[in-house]
Amino acid sequence: MSIEVKKLVKAFGEKKVIDDVSFKVNDGEILAIVGFSGSGKSTILKLISNLVEKDSGEIITSGGDIAFVFQYSALFDSLTVFDNIAFALHERNDLRKKYSEKQIREIVNEKLGLVGLKGIENLFPSELSGGMQKRVSFARAIVTEPKVILYDEPTAGLDPIASTLIEDYILRLRNETGATSIVVTHQMSTIQRTADKVIMLYDGKIVFTGTPQELCNTDNEYAKQFVTASIEGPMHIIEQ
Amino acid sequence: MALVRNILKQTVTYKLFKSILVNLIDFMEVMGNITTCTIEFFKSLFKGELDRKELIVQCERFGISSLPITLSIVGMTSVIIVSQVAQEMVKQGGGNFVGALVAVLIVRELGVIMSGFAIISMIGSSLASELATMRVTEQIDALKTLKVNPFGYLFAPRVVAGMLMMPLVVIISSLFGILAGALTSDLAAGLSYRVYFESIWIGIFAKDLFVCLAKAVCFGAVIALISCTFGYYASGGAKGVGIATTRAVVWSFVAIVIIDMLFAIAFFF
Ligand SMILES: Nc1ncnc2c1ncn2[C@@H]1O[C@H](COP(=O)(O)OP(=O)(O)OP(=O)(O)O)[C@@H](O)[C@H]1O
Ligand SMILES: [Mg+2]
Numbered sequence: 001m002s003i004e005v006k007k008l009v010k011a012f013g014e015k016k017v018i019d020d021v022s023f024k025v026n027d028g029e030i031l032a033i034v035g036f037s038g039s040g041k042s043t044i045l046k047l048i049s050n051l052v053e054k055d056s057g058e059i060i061t062s063g064g065d066i067a068f069v070f071q072y073s074a075l076f077d078s079l080t081v082f083d084n085i086a087f088a089l090h091e092r093n094d095l096r097k098k099y100s101e102k103q104i105r106e107i108v109n110e111k112l113g114l115v116g117l118k119g120i121e122n123l124f125p126s127e128l129s130g131g132m133q134k135r136v137s138f139a140r141a142i143v144t145e146p147k148v149i150l151y152d153e154p155t156a157g158l159d160p161i162a163s164t165l166i167e168d169y170i171l172r173l174r175n176e177t178g179a180t181s182i183v184v185t186h187q188m189s190t191i192q193r194t195a196d197k198v199i200m201l202y203d204g205k206i207v208f209t210g211t212p213q214e215l216c217n218t219d220n221e222y223a224k225q226f227v228t229a230s231i232e233g234p235m236h237i238i239e240q
Numbered sequence: 241m242a243l244v245r246n247i248l249k250q251t252v253t254y255k256l257f258k259s260i261l262v263n264l265i266d267f268m269e270v271m272g273n274i275t276t277c278t279i280e281f282f283k284s285l286f287k288g289e290l291d292r293k294e295l296i297v298q299c300e301r302f303g304i305s306s307l308p309i310t311l312s313i314v315g316m317t318s319v320i321i322v323s324q325v326a327q328e329m330v331k332q333g334g335g336n337f338v339g340a341l342v343a344v345l346i347v348r349e350l351g352v353i354m355s356g357f358a359i360i361s362m363i364g365s366s367l368a369s370e371l372a373t374m375r376v377t378e379q380i381d382a383l384k385t386l387k388v389n390p391f392g393y394l395f396a397p398r399v400v401a402g403m404l405m406m407p408l409v410v411i412i413s414s415l416f417g418i419l420a421g422a423l424t425s426d427l428a429a430g431l432s433y434r435v436y437f438e439s440i441w442i443g444i445f446a447k448d449l450f451v452c453l454a455k456a457v458c459f460g461a462v463i464a465l466i467s468c469t470f471g472y473y474a475s476g477g478a479k480g481v482g483i484a485t486t487r488a489v490v491w492s493f494v495a496i497v498i499i500d501m502l503f504a505i506a507f508f509f
Binding site: 066088140 | 287289291374377378379381382384385386387388389393
């Protein structure tokens with residue numbers, strides 16, 4: 001399944017957060033979106049998954065489920081880890097009667113194993129560390145094996161090994177199910193290890209498009225500033 | 241021209257009209273939100289999305305956990321009334337009517353409205369803050385991306401629980417109130433229980449009971465719907481949760497008094 005975004009515009013009040021953005025992610029491709037804090041990365045994902053209404057432009061997806069891994073986990077805090085992960089299987093109208101309780105238990109266990117968190121089924125989200133919450137949130141989103149997955153900073157705040165686990169699984173999902181993904185991330189390792197293509201946002205516009213290699217070697221001033229994490233450059237984080 | 245406009249903008253009249261306009265727009269927006277949520281609630285009911293397991297949880301919350309407060313409020317109201325009028329009524333030869341007076345007051349009005357107030361402050365506020373927290377922590381967004389309708393999963397069980405449990409709460413607390421009245425008239429004026437309980441049926445008719453229960457169902461639905469709506473549309477962090485909760489309580493209070501008035505006009509005018 002592919003995702004195509006054409007001339008997308010979104011403003012909050014007076015401020016144009018997304019200003020004429022177009023890109024395409026082909027079937028089975030992984031696109032990384034990078035950019036400084038507040039550049040509108042989360043907003044793009046929310047527009048694609050219809051959580052935020054666009055002002056103008058087009059978003060074309062060829063139907064099917066769009067899974068979303070939230071930046072701040074967004075786990076249901078009144079439910080246990082087990083119920084969080086099993087949520088879609090228990091509550092979604094079309095899946096409700098599809099699996100037996102035993103099958104659900106197996107699926108949840110498998111997903112928990114994948115993110116390296118076996119044995120925490122009965123804990124509540126508030127009893128987990130931030131990184132653990134993030135991994136549970138990841139498991140919850142992929143429980144239905146969706147064909148399009150949007151990841152909002154899936155590895156931010158994780159230790160290097162947990163990051164590698166998640167990165168591997170992003171790749172594995174793509175290789176096994178052909179899932180199309182968009183990964184918002186700041187982490188170089190995540191970009192290098194998972195992405196086929198990278199776009200960079202600044203001030204609501206795309207200022208760089210290329211492969212992860214090109215991101216590191218290009219003459220593009222924006223990309224250079226991002227990769228070297230320099231204060232000097234075309235992008236200003238602090239308003240002057 | 242710009243100067244005139246600037247001076248005009250400083251005047252109290254301008255400020256007054258502007259604040260009225262802002263409030264009016266806000267009012268329309270809230271009404272729109274409540275209408276949208278009501279429609280979506282019914283749609284989810286007809287689609288059979290009501291979650292049974294959640295419904296039981298919410299019924300417990302609405303009915304059982306609120307009983308101590310509703311019972312004591314309605315009971316004490318009854319004690320207050322009886323201790324003020326019982327002696328005087330007996331002295332004036334109206335001892336036969338103490339039970340009737342208490343029953344009419346409680347069944348027609350006090351039982352249901354006092355329970356309503358208690359439920360708003362206990363359950364309504366917690367519904368609003370619960371949904372508002374879910375909104376600002378993106379849990380409602382998460383519901384949507386998991387393809388679960390928030391109206392079927394969150395609204396339906398809460399509103400249906402309100403409609404089912406509110407009548408129960410009103411019946412139990414009214415009975416308790418009438419009982420407390422009997423006890424008080426015995427202690428305060430030496431009125432016998434037999435006289436008190438026989439006089440109840442002088443004042444109460446089937447119509448009163450019917451109206452009382454109909455009001456209770458309406459109150460339950462309206463309190464749950466308004467509270468959930470404010471929670472659902474909350475925004476902006478912890479402060480937003482606080483604002484949503486306060487507004488849910490205020491709107492619910494006003495709404496049930498208005499509904500109460502409409503019932504009074506329709507049935508007893
Ligand atoms: N619901 C909203 N209402 C008003 N403004 C918003 C809303 N959501 C986002 N914004 C604004 O849009 C801009 C982009 O926000 P967004 O969350 O997309 O940034 P981001 O690139 O994901 O940043 P970060 O890396 O910090 O997560 C910000 O300036 C933010 O203030
Ligand atoms: Mg973000």
